[in-house]
Amino acid sequence: xxxxxxxxxxVSPRFVQIWRRNFLVWRKLxxxxxxxxxxxxxxxxxxxGFGLGSLLPEVNGIPYITFLAAGTVCYSTMNSATFEAxxxxxxxxxxxxxxxxxxxTPMNLDDIVLAEALxxxxxxxxxxxxxxxxxxxxxxxxxxxxxxxxxxTVLIGLAFGSLGLVMTALAPSYDFFMYYFTLxxxxxVLLCGVFFPVAQLPSVLQxxxxxxxxxxxxxxxxxxxxxxxxxxxxxxxxxxxxxAVVAFxxxxxxxxxxxxx
Amino acid sequence: MxxxxxxxxxxxxxxTNEVVCGVDLELNAGECFGLLGPNGAGKTTTLRLALGxxxxxxxDIRLLGHAVPRNAREARLRVGVVPQSDNLDPxxxxxxxxxxxxxxxxxxxxxxxxxxxxxxxxxGLQARAGARIQTLSGGMKRRLSLARALINDxxxxxxxxxTTGLDPQARHVIWERxxxxxxxxxxxxxxxxxxxxxxxLCRRLAVMDRGRIIxxxxxxxxxxxxxxxxxxxIYGEGASPWASEHGQAACDRCEQVGETVFCYTRDGDRVLAxxxxxxxxxxxxxxxxxxDVFLKLTGRDLRD
Numbered sequence: 186x187x188x189x190x191x192x193x194x195x196v197s198p199r200f201v202q203i204w205r206r207n208f209l210v211w212r213k214l215x216x217x218x219x220x221x222x223x224x225x226x227x228x229x230x231x232x233x234g235f236g237l238g239s240l241l242p243e244v245n246g247i248p249y250i251t252f253l254a255a256g257t258v259c260y261s262t263m264n265s266a267t268f269e270a271x272x273x274x275x276x277x278x279x280x281x282x283x284x285x286x287x288x289x290t291p292m293n294l295d296d297i298v299l300a301e302a303l304x305x306x307x308x309x310x311x312x313x314x315x316x317x318x319x320x321x322x323x324x325x326x327x328x329x330x331x332x333x334x335x336x337x338t339v340l341i342g343l344a345f346g347s348l349g350l351v352m353t354a355l356a357p358s359y360d361f362f363m364y365y366f367t368l369x370x371x372x373x374v375l376l377c378g379v380f381f382p383v384a385q386l387p388s389v390l391q392x393x394x395x396x397x398x399x400x401x402x403x404x405x406x407x408x409x410x411x412x413x414x415x416x417x418x419x420x421x422x423x424x425x426x427x428x429a430v431v432a433f434x435x436x437x438x439x440x441x442x443x444x445x446x
Numbered sequence: 447m448x449x450x451x452x453x454x455x456x457x458x459x460x461x462t463n464e465v466v467c468g469v470d471l472e473l474n475a476g477e478c479f480g481l482l483g484p485n486g487a488g489k490t491t492t493l494r495l496a497l498g499x500x501x502x503x504x505x506d507i508r509l510l511g512h513a514v515p516r517n518a519r520e521a522r523l524r525v526g527v528v529p530q531s532d533n534l535d536p537x538x539x540x541x542x543x544x545x546x547x548x549x550x551x552x553x554x555x556x557x558x559x560x561x562x563x564x565x566x567x568x569x570g571l572q573a574r575a576g577a578r579i580q581t582l583s584g585g586m587k588r589r590l591s592l593a594r595a596l597i598n599d600x601x602x603x604x605x606x607x608x609t610t611g612l613d614p615q616a617r618h619v620i621w622e623r624x625x626x627x628x629x630x631x632x633x634x635x636x637x638x639x640x641x642x643x644x645x646x647l648c649r650r651l652a653v654m655d656r657g658r659i660i661x662x663x664x665x666x667x668x669x670x671x672x673x674x675x676x677x678x679x680i681y682g683e684g685a686s687p688w689a690s691e692h693g694q695a696a697c698d699r700c701e702q703v704g705e706t707v708f709c710y711t712r713d714g715d716r717v718l719a720x721x722x723x724x725x726x727x728x729x730x731x732x733x734x735x736x737x738d739v740f741l742k743l744t745g746r747d748l749r750d
Contacts, residue, residue: 189501197519202549209546210537282533288499289527290550290598291519445500446460 190438190446194295203287203300204307207273211308222268222312226261227319230254233380245382247411251325255407256379258316258334259341263399265312266305266342267370270349271362274301278353284444294444298437302346309342310335320410328412337409337422341402344425347432348398354439373399378407398428449508450475450602450633451496456505458491465491466502467657473602478624478634480648482641482740484749488657489637490530493604496635497522510601523551526595530606532587534579540566540590541575544597551598561597568623569593585616592623603627605636609643621646641737651736655744665736672739674698674710678717679730681706688727692720703746710734 211218234250244252277283284297317334320326352365376390377383377399383391394400401421408415415421451473458466466488473479483489494500496509498518507514512521535543541562548558566572569589574582582590588608595603608624609617624647628634638644644651645665653661653668661668669675678697680688682705689707693700696717697709709717714731721729 199550199552202546202552205549206535206546209542210535213537281536282529282531283535285529286533286535286547287550289497289522289525289529290547291523291552292550293519 190441194299194434194437195293196295196299197292199292200296200300203292203297204304206283207300207304208307219311219315222265222308223261223315226257226264226312226316229260230257230316230319248325250323251320251410252407253380254316254320254323254325255410256403258313258320258338258410259377259399259402259406260374260379261316262309262313262338262341262402263345263370263373266309266345267349269305269308270301270346271353271356271365272359274305274350275353275356275359275362277301278440278444279356279358288444294441295437298350298433298440301350302343302433302436305346305349306339306342309346310338313338313341326410326412328409330409330412330414333409334406337402337406340422340425340429341398344398344402344428344432347429347436350436351432351439354436354443373397376400378403398425401425448511449473450510451635452506452508453492453496454506456492456495456502456507458495458500458502465657466495469505469654469657469659471496471652471659473633473635475601475633476628476631477650478628478636478648480644480651481635481637481654482639482644482651482736483637483654484639484744486749487654487744489654490606492654493606493635493637497525497527497604523598524601526598526600526603528588528591528595528603528605528608530610532591534587534590534594536579539576539578540571540582543579543590544594547594548597553598558597561599565593565596568596568626570619583616585612585619588612588616588620589623592620596627600632602633602635605634607637607639609638609640617643641735641740645736653740653743660743661739668739669734669736673734673742674712675734676711676714677732677734677738678709678711678714678721679706679732680709680721680727682726682728684724684726688721688724696720701746708738710738 230253234253238249241249287297288294314335317331320331352362356362376386376394377397383394383400386394401424405415405418405421449472453469453471456466456469457464469492481489481492495502496507496514498515498521501515509518509521510524512518514521535546538546544562544565545555545558563572566575569592571586571590571593574586579587609620612620621643624634636647648665650664651662651668652659661672663671685705685707686702689700689702693707697711699710701708711717718731721727
């Protein structure tokens, strides 16, 4: 009887209690946590949007700040899930041994990984919706289509949360996450159309961009901000869903290998 | 009476390193069973196997009537675990730690809230419900870990080295609480490398070394079976020459560790007679205890 590393997830409905645990911690630290999650993307958006935007003509037919705001929703959503799934989840796994404590109850590791992915996605929704609220308040978009962005932040959060959990399952220490940021997150931020249209890039970089999940998030969110229907909504949703599912399964296998064998 | 926990022919290797090499173990309802062994003997892995946290390579495990690891989740509903190092939630208060842990067992908040006060009283933490974990002493954290393990009113409690790192006062409090639990009819499986702990608490013991159980029985049985009934420890500068001169003749078995000579014997008076008038030698005459058995069975080499 070998550990069934590749087994499909077996989850109990009690996994919700792990999500609630994280929520209860977050509620205690909500103010500082929200500041950290929101202030950074917000200042980028406002500073670059108004500052750089005043020097630029319209980008793709819309004011630069609106263009940037749509990218920032996705960027902020990605960041929230990433930080939660890397640093916070790693603290619970490795430093505080919270996962070990949970494993001594009728929970299993699949419950924990699922709860962590959903929790990371929950933080994403919060960040994404906060930027969206700023868009509404500043009048950058008044389209009811922007409401579609809320369910999309769940999906984007799940994709990046799961990717983050893959890294966490492999990490020997916090330092390991620098690789992920330098090699994955930073290129993603600069190549996927957060700050400028992907079409401005050389064709090689455009090809790289085409396979990155953040590109697909932005491709579907930006038209919604400008009040248009995205061109291939289901394609982008499918790519994000594929990232979420594959990364989640991989995170599960690697976490099982780390803790159960 | 059927066993609450049984392991048969259980083996577990990590890579090429076999850490549990064919363990058979049976735990009966209402007993306090001790698993003794030096560091790295395989005690913690045996506990993890019994809880279904890691899969055996071969062997059968049954916990509270459930096949493990297949139905470990159901079995763990009725089990409490005190881990070797505390993993309490540092972001929560004492009360919140118990609340959140109880939820993992599917308990309703109302039921947990009703269970917490008696548990805090049991743990001597009734005035600390709102305290943060960082403000608790090591002994308090251990007692809270014990209270947490009881939140689901388990039939069987696993304790992995429950008093390691505690001061003597705190250890005595833990021992007294564990005795109370056994008196209430709980079944306990504890691992330890403190012999006094095992001798005080456990009705039955198994000594484990290098992945195998090498002796089993009550503390008295183990002492009677494996070692001479009396020990004279002789120390001081002249101990070593004295041992070379009289050691063989004076006792059944003579061991020297550093400057101390251990004489294991059935006739302590004979050793004492040979020490008569040797003012430079200090000695201690005592009954053989579990530690003597343990050292004889597992050797005096350091285990790191």
